[in-house]
Amino acid sequence: MSVSVEQTAAHAHGSGEIRLVNLTKTFGDTKAVRDVDLTIPHGSYCCMIGPSGCGKTTILRMVAGHETPTSGEIYIGDDMVVGKPPVKRGTAMMFQSYALFPHLTILDNVAFYLKMRSVPKDERRKRAFEMLERVQLDHLKSRMPAQLSGGQQQRVALARALITNPKVLLLDEPLSALDEFLRLQMRGELKSLQEELGITFLHVTHTQPEAIALADMVVVMDNGTIEQAGTAREIFDEPKTPYVARFMGAQNVLTGTLESKSAQNAILKTASGGVFEVPASVMADVGDPVSVAIRRDMVEVHRSGGPQDTARNALEGVVEATEYQGNFVKIAVAIEGEAVFVANISDKAYFAEPVSPGSKVTVSWNAQDMHLLDKVDTGDEGSPYMD
Numbered sequence: 001m002s003v004s005v006e007q008t009a010a011h012a013h014g015s016g017e018i019r020l021v022n023l024t025k026t027f028g029d030t031k032a033v034r035d036v037d038l039t040i041p042h043g044s045y046c047c048m049i050g051p052s053g054c055g056k057t058t059i060l061r062m063v064a065g066h067e068t069p070t071s072g073e074i075y076i077g078d079d080m081v082v083g084k085p086p087v088k089r090g091t092a093m094m095f096q097s098y099a100l101f102p103h104l105t106i107l108d109n110v111a112f113y114l115k116m117r118s119v120p121k122d123e124r125r126k127r128a129f130e131m132l133e134r135v136q137l138d139h140l141k142s143r144m145p146a147q148l149s150g151g152q153q154q155r156v157a158l159a160r161a162l163i164t165n166p167k168v169l170l171l172d173e174p175l176s177a178l179d180e181f182l183r184l185q186m187r188g189e190l191k192s193l194q195e196e197l198g199i200t201f202l203h204v205t206h207t208q209p210e211a212i213a214l215a216d217m218v219v220v221m222d223n224g225t226i227e228q229a230g231t232a233r234e235i236f237d238e239p240k241t242p243y244v245a246r247f248m249g250a251q252n253v254l255t256g257t258l259e260s261k262s263a264q265n266a267i268l269k270t271a272s273g274g275v276f277e278v279p280a281s282v283m284a285d286v287g288d289p290v291s292v293a294i295r296r297d298m299v300e301v302h303r304s305g306g307p308q309d310t311a312r313n314a315l316e317g318v319v320e321a322t323e324y325q326g327n328f329v330k331i332a333v334a335i336e337g338e339a340v341f342v343a344n345i346s347d348k349a350y351f352a353e354p355v356s357p358g359s360k361v362t363v364s365w366n367a368q369d370m371h372l373l374d375k376v377d378t379g380d381e382g383s384p385y386m387d
Contacts, residue, residue, distance in 0.1 A: 014090060015077035016167035016200035017042040018063060023072035025058050032058045034224040035072070040217060042077075045194045045201045047211035049248070050221035056204045057172060063202065064093045064170050076168060087117075092166035096173045098157040100145040107132065107141040110160045117164075131159040151182040158193070169194075171203040175210060187213055208248055212236060220244050242377035245293035252299070252341050255291040255377040258284050265367065268292065272337025277312050277367040291377040298369040299343035301331050302353065304360040314364040315341060319355050331355065333363055 018040040025033040033055040040046045048056040061067040063074055065086035074081050081089045092113075100109050107128050114124035132138040135155040145153055154174060161169060174190070175183045191214050194201045205211055211218050212232045219229045220243075228235060228244045239245035242253045256270035261282065268276045268290055276292075284290050304316055317335035329350040333341045341363050355361055 014079075014167050015042045016090070017075070017077055018046075018168060018200060018202065019073075019075040020059070020063075021073040021075070023059070023062065023074065024070050025055075025062060025067060026070045031224050033062075033069075036224075036226055038219065038226060038229065040200060040202060042200055043198050044216045045191065045203065045214055046217040046219060047203045047205055047215035048219045048221060049205050049208065049211045050227075051206065051247075054221040055224040056219075056221050060093075060170050060172055060202060060204050063089075063168070064091055065089055066093075090167035091170055092161040092164050092168075093170040094157050094161045094172065094174050096176060098145075098153050098177075100153060100156060100160075102145055104144075105141065106137065106143050106145070106148070106156050109145065109156055110163055113160065113164050127163060128159075131163050132156075135159045149182075150178050151186060154178065154186060155189075158190075162197070166199065168200045168202060171201060173205055174203070175205070175207075183210075190214060208250075212248075218248070220248055222247075238371060239293060240373060241375040242291055242293070242373060245371070245373060249293070249295060250342070251293040251295050251371075253291055253293050253339070253373070253377050255289060255379075258282065258286050258288050258290050261286055270338070272335075274315060274338070275312065276370075278370050279367060279372055282372050289376045291373040291375065292370045293373055294365050294370050296330070296342050296344040297328070299341070299345075299363050299365050301333070301343045301345055301355065301361050301363055303355060304362050313367055313370075314362050316360070316362050317341065319357050319359045319361055321357055322355070331361075333361060335363075 020036050020038045023033055023036040024031065036059065048059065050056050058067060062069050065081070065084065069082055076090055101112065104112065107125060110131055111124040111128035114127060129138060129141060132141055135158060137152060137155055140148065140152065145156070148156065175186055178186060187210065203214065215232050217229065218232050218235045220227045220235060222243055228240050235244065236249050239249055239251065245251040245253055254270060254276065256268040256274070256276070259267040259269045263280060265280050266278050266282045268278045278290070278292050282290060315335050315338065317333040320332040320334045320340060323330040328344045328346055331343045331345060333343070335341050343363055
């Protein structure tokens with residue numbers, strides 16, 4: 001997609017920074033959003049992610065003006081927008097269903113918001129055609145939505161949202177209705193478009209790879225609060241809580257008591273009797289509870305009976321399930337006294353030493369591959385995410 005210099009300049013009329021201050025939304029007795037504070041810098045691609053019901057879509061709708069906060073403030077640039085209608089906020093929204101009008105042509109769908117702003121017919125059609133050119137659909141301007149593919153409908157919805165030159169584009173799970181091939185293609189186009197326009201994108205999703213691939217800033221939510229916000233790499237490699245480690249990085253979490261600590265290493269003992277060497281940088285004192293995370297791709301799996309059985313950072317268990325994923329195999333191992341441990345093994349390594357459900361195995365890892373968490377796992381977050 002190409003975007004003209006003139007269109008990009010049209011966005012320079014104000015900042016698209018989004019600032020949420022003590023934002024709360026209550027529905028009856030349910031707090032959907034709880035005292036959220038967040039700043040999304042102007043011109044960034046921010047993905048807000050979490051399970052269904054975590055509050056991410058409610059925040060998006062409050063920024064758009066489709067929901068009113070119970071308390072708190074929303075700023076876009078320097079403007080406090082709570083109480084302002086959507087048309088006065090400098091935002092545009094692309095809905096999950098695309099919300100195209102089935103009785104209007106593609107050209108008239110794109111021109112619709114300009115019609116609502118009383119832009120003369122010739123001018124709005126000219127601008128709508130130019131926008132269709134930018135999303136490479138000008139040759140389909142006379143078609144109806146039902147005559148388009150899912151990917152083409154999404155481009156029309158994008159063109160219709162962008163024709164008002166917003167400071168902020170809000171996207172509500174825009175890729176969820178597409179097949180895998182189109183989803184990957186549109187991911188690239190969305191990122192390219194955001195970089196060319198230079199405006200703020202706030203994108204709600206429940207798909208971890210989507211957030212990591214697209215976002216400059218990832219906001220992980222749970223139960224109406226922000227668990228962690230940062231770059232995609234920070235969220236994936238340096239999770240602060242057991243929830244983020246499991247949900248975003250699909251990491252294994254171990255919790256125990258700090259047994260000893262020196263300049264060279266630290267020793268952690270779990271309730272099940274496991275003894276592990278953890279990074280010496282741990283800030284806890286001896287006797288304190290500590291949680292650590294180990295990425296699935298940093299774990300090795302071997303049949304029991306080898307020298308790895310007695311390694312310090314090792315656990316014995318029974319293979320519960322295996323899933324072939326193409327370039328790797330996911331192996332879930334049931335370990336007595338611990339949550340299910342998951343390893344992602346390269347396909348080459350797995351087929352050199354295959355295991356099947358019921359096999360006795362040892363999982364092991366290096367101490368330097370463990371990540372210390374800021375929050376101790378209390379066990380009240382349910383089972384690890386197995387996706």
